[in-house]
Amino acid sequence: MAVDVGRVQQCINLVYLEFYRITGVPLKDTFFSSLDEYAPKIIKLYRSRSGAFGEDLKSLLDKLDQKTTNVVLHRKTTALQGLPVFMRENTNSLFKSCLDTDVEDSNLRGTQMGILSVIEDDGATADTVNGNVRCFSVIIEEHIVVDDLPDLPTALALLFGLIYALNLKYPDELKYTFETLQKVFMHLDTNLSARVLSFRNKMLRM
Template structure:
């Protein structure tokens, strides 16, 4: 989290600079961040992590959202790995609250009740690393960036991640 704290502002600046090239999804992530008025640090970390796959030109989703009245199997079926965000199903509220954040590995919820997205992301990374699970093809660069830049494990990295690393170290 210390490295995420160190680089999150720089990442968000880089996302803003390229937001037109990165599409509507990045615009939504940045707009959501701009609307936040509480727990800014957690939202900054979330924005940095959610934008990373888009910035690295990976289009696989790392997270899914469902409501608490849905069957868990509906959202875990076919999911090799990811973060499941369970929202309350209360139509009377304008904004829905997050009930649960969970980690899915091989269609199974393996960790639940995580406090926020950055923690869930780092727990997912830790599980992949500790269990020696190969990074999924569609998020390979994202997890490689976390491993090499945020966690500092490994010296060699692909050109795409090395380019990101160079940009972060010069900002």
């Protein structure tokens, strides 16, 4: 199925404009500038502490180490995917995946807000290390609200923007992950919780 690039870009631009109207902060420039700066430090922090987080963080780093193309993008993606793990929250409630032949309501059920990776069905499982990601979608209240997005950082930035545009509350099980995006990446508040402050300080020392 062909992607309507113009429609997707229009959705992206509308979210960016509404976020700026609400906060006075440019979502795209601020988010990606912070990600450019922080991703290498975050990956170093993950590597230094991976043993304290069981297999989840180690698995993300192993997948990153297997990448041979688009390494910078994969590094940024891994930095974001690891946030819920490092915050000891449920990463599976934020990041989901399915095959492009299996995008059904069952994949969305119970998801208050999250990112869906749609994997090309070429005999692989719904696992981004074994298959090629065709696109990313933003889920809110069990519905795909924006789809055909090119990468996970863009999808997560849009999800964050939509939270503001729709005046949504962060899910309790992901409150520290979204606080990190709000206060560390977007610089929208300086009053950090102890957990997020600890993460920021450790990351900046890398």
